[in-house]
Structure formats: structure tokens, C-alpha cells
Amino acid sequence: MTDPFPRRAIARELSRVVNAPVGDVLAEIGDASTASARRIGITGPPGGGKSTLISALAAHRLEKNRDRTVAVLAIDPTSPLSGGSILGDRIRMDAIADLPRLFIRSVPSRGARNGLCDNVVDLMTTLERHRFEEILLETVGIGQAEIDVRELVDTVVLVVPPDAGDSVQAMKAGIIEIADIFVVTKSENPAARQMAAEIRGIVGARKSASPPAVVMTAANGSGIAELSDAIDAHHHARDNGDTAERRRHYHLKALIGREIDAVLSGNGEMARGDLRSSYNRLLQHLRRY
Ligand SMILES: Nc1nc2c(ncn2[C@@H]2O[C@H](COP(=O)(O)OP(=O)(O)O)[C@@H](O)[C@H]2O)c(=O)[nH]1
Ligand SMILES: [Mg+2]
Structure with a gap:
């Protein structure tokens, strides 16, 4: 099947934009049309299962809608020099890298403190100029600073592994306000249901309309359809004016x-x-x- 978008040209454009000073960014995308994608942010602690989840979610959403185009933008905590998790993400996402209608790019956070990189919005706008319908943005989960993600995307999915006691503390301290959907990953671990119950307890007490808490297992794909439906439901419930x-x-x-x-x-x-x-x-x- 031929690609519905010019993969190489997009990759080159992103490389240009990622290193460009502001003046060049304005020249390249300053007159961008208002085309905008659905932006879905996936956040949570390193190792929590975000990349694994995104692979399964992207495949599911492409399968469900045969006209859809999806871009994955993963902000990687490590520098390109130290390697590490960039390689990890590559391996996990390689499984889906050849899917038609899907484009994947991983970029370093360059030490930005908010789990994003300082020009993530330029990169997203570049993808939107190529008319991707959805962008899945993976960000490094590092507590309160994640609040920036809220401004950048339409739907925030917070990934919580079953053993993340500190995530629960962070939620109690307020990070919970940024999440539209919670996903407890690695649910073959018996602690997962307990974690989900705990999250439901915390959000139930805080918010009038409690965001859903989905439990998923990457190995067999359970929970992915439920998560995908929750994302659509959130999109429809939202005022996008x-x-x-x-x-x-x-x-x-x-x-x-x-x-x-x-x-x-x-x-x-x-x-x-x-x-x-x-x-x-x-x-x-x-x-x-
Ligand atoms: N047992 C188990 N391991 C998982 C699951 N999802 C992800 N992992 C593993 O957790 C590790 C971190 O996953 P990754 O997706 O890279 O997490 P990220 O840093 O949040 O992107 C990897 O070794 C994955 O294979 C799951 O549902 N069950
Ligand atoms: Mg990752």
C-alpha cells in the first residue's frame, strides 16, 4: 500500500524544525494554515509502559478507522548521545513502524524540565501541516511539571504502573487535575486492580465527573479498545470552541x-x-x- 503522506519529506522537515532558531521556525511554519489534529497526550513515569501502550493504541485506532492518519511524537528523556531509552522506544515502536498511515518520530527533551521539549509545539504544527488527523504525544512523566501538557493537547492520558506509589502521592497533591483518562498498565500484576481502585477513590472525591480509569495489559491487548473508546468519548464531550x-x-x-x-x-x-x-x-x- 502506498503511503498517504510523504514520509521522507516530513522526517526532513521535522529535523530542520527541531534544531531551528525561532526566526527559522517562523519562516518555515509561520504561515501555517489552521489545520489542526486531535492531539492526545500520553504521560506518566519513565518505564510505566507509555511507548508500549502507544504502539497498541495506534495500531488499534488505525485498524478501526481505515481512513485515519496518525502521527506519534515521542519526547525522549535522554540525549541522543547517551542513547538509552531512545533505543528502547525504537525497539518497542518498531513493531508498528511499517504500518501504513502511521508516522513515528522520537525527539530528545534536551533537558527541558517539563517533560516536553522546548519546541514540541513547532513539531506538532509541522505534523498538522501534513494533515495528520491524530497526534499521539508521549511525554516524560515527572510530576507537577507535566501540567504544561494540559495546554498542549486535547486529551491527557495518565499512565500509572501498578507499583507507582509515588504517582499516587503526586495525584493526591494535584497532578490528578491534568488527567482526562487514567490507565493502569501491566495489569497482569495483581496490584493493578488495587491501584485502579485507589485512583477511582481519589478522583471520585475530587472531581464532579470522574475521569475513567482503564486497566490494561500490553501482552494481550486487553484494555486497549476501552481506552480508545474513552478517548473518543472525551473528545465528543469536550467543548472545542x-x-x-x-x-x-x-x-x-x-x-x-x-x-x-x-x-x-x-x-x-x-x-x-x-x-x-x-x-x-x-x-x-x-x-x-
Ligand atoms: N509485564 C508487563 N510489562 C510491560 C507492560 N507494558 C509495558 N511493559 C514493559 O515495561 C517496560 C517499559 O515500557 P515502555 O513502554 O518503554 O515505558 P515508557 O518508558 O513509559 O515508555 C518495557 O520493558 C515494557 O516491555 C505490560 O502490560 N506488562
Ligand atoms: Mg517511552
């Missing part, structure tokens, strides 16, 4: 934040003197595109 505007706001903030970082780290003069003149100098500088 402000999506385009919300996305543009986020994109602007991300670009400006990057530019400020770049200017301040590359130019000691910029922050010299009193605060007000530094601020004005910086604003002046940001005017240039």
Missing part, C-alpha cells in the same frame, strides 16, 4: 520563551544595568522578526 486560539497562545508563549532564553544566554550585556532598562532592551530585541 477555543481550540485554535488556545493553541496559538501556547505557540506564541513557547516561541517567545525560547527567544528570551536564547537572547539572555547568548548575550551578557542584555541583562546588565537596572531591571527596567534590561527589560526594555530585551523587548527592543524581540521586535526584530
Whole structure:
């Protein structure tokens, strides 16, 4: 079967964008049309089973809808130099890499503290320009900082392995607010049902409409259909009126934040003197595109 999208060209574009300074990003995607994909974020602690789940979920969603195109964007915690989990993700996702109508890309987080990479929104917009209908975004789960994911995607799926006692603590402390759907992975482990019950207890007490908690086992695919249905149900229940505007706001903030970082780290003069003149100098500088 031929590919419905130009795989090599997209891969090249993503490589360009991932390393591009803000000015180049604006040149490349600045006039992007408003085409937007359904963005589904999969988050949770490293080793929790996110990549494994995404492989099964992507295959399921492609199978269920024969016209659908899906892109997977995995933000990897390790640098390309240290290897590690990038290789792990590759191996896990290799199983689905040849599926038609599916595109996969893994990018390093480059030390960003929020489990994303600083230009993830540029990468998603690039994929959207190629009219993917869905983007599955895998992010590194590191607690409260994950709240950024909330702004970036339409549906947040929080993956919780059965042995993640610290995840339960994080949920009690508020991370629960970011999740639309919970998935307890590795459910052949007897502790999984207990974990799911605990999550239902916590969300039931906190939210008026409790998000679902799905239990799944990667090995036999159980729970995948239920998860996929929960994602669709969430999509339909959601008010999507402000999506385009919300996305543009986020994109602007991300670009400006990057530019400020770049200017301040590359130019000691910029922050010299009193605060007000530094601020004005910086604003002046940001005017240039
Ligand atoms: N026993 C068991 N292992 C799983 C399951 N799902 C994932 N794993 C394993 O857990 C490890 C981490 O999985 P991975 O998907 O890379 O987690 P990620 O870091 O969250 O992306 C891998 O060795 C997987 O094979 C499951 O349902 N049962
Ligand atoms: Mg992974």
C-alpha cells in the first residue's frame, strides 16, 4: 500500500524544525494554515509502559478507522548521545513502524524540565501541516511539571504502573487535575486492580465527573479498545470552541520563551544595568522578526 503522506519529506522537515532558531521556525511554519489534529497526550513515569501502550493504541485506532492518519511524537528523556531509552522506544515502536498511515518520530527533551521539549509545539504544527488527523504525544512523566501538557493537547492520558506509589502521592497533591483518562498498565500484576481502585477513590472525591480509569495489559491487548473508546468519548464531550486560539497562545508563549532564553544566554550585556532598562532592551530585541 502506498503511503498517504510523504514520509521522507516530513522526517526532513521535522529535523530542520527541531534544531531551528525561532526566526527559522517562523519562516518555515509561520504561515501555517489552521489545520489542526486531535492531539492526545500520553504521560506518566519513565518505564510505566507509555511507548508500549502507544504502539497498541495506534495500531488499534488505525485498524478501526481505515481512513485515519496518525502521527506519534515521542519526547525522549535522554540525549541522543547517551542513547538509552531512545533505543528502547525504537525497539518497542518498531513493531508498528511499517504500518501504513502511521508516522513515528522520537525527539530528545534536551533537558527541558517539563517533560516536553522546548519546541514540541513547532513539531506538532509541522505534523498538522501534513494533515495528520491524530497526534499521539508521549511525554516524560515527572510530576507537577507535566501540567504544561494540559495546554498542549486535547486529551491527557495518565499512565500509572501498578507499583507507582509515588504517582499516587503526586495525584493526591494535584497532578490528578491534568488527567482526562487514567490507565493502569501491566495489569497482569495483581496490584493493578488495587491501584485502579485507589485512583477511582481519589478522583471520585475530587472531581464532579470522574475521569475513567482503564486497566490494561500490553501482552494481550486487553484494555486497549476501552481506552480508545474513552478517548473518543472525551473528545465528543469536550467543548472545542477555543481550540485554535488556545493553541496559538501556547505557540506564541513557547516561541517567545525560547527567544528570551536564547537572547539572555547568548548575550551578557542584555541583562546588565537596572531591571527596567534590561527589560526594555530585551523587548527592543524581540521586535526584530
Ligand atoms: N509485564 C508487563 N510489562 C510491560 C507492560 N507494558 C509495558 N511493559 C514493559 O515495561 C517496560 C517499559 O515500557 P515502555 O513502554 O518503554 O515505558 P515508557 O518508558 O513509559 O515508555 C518495557 O520493558 C515494557 O516491555 C505490560 O502490560 N506488562
Ligand atoms: Mg517511552
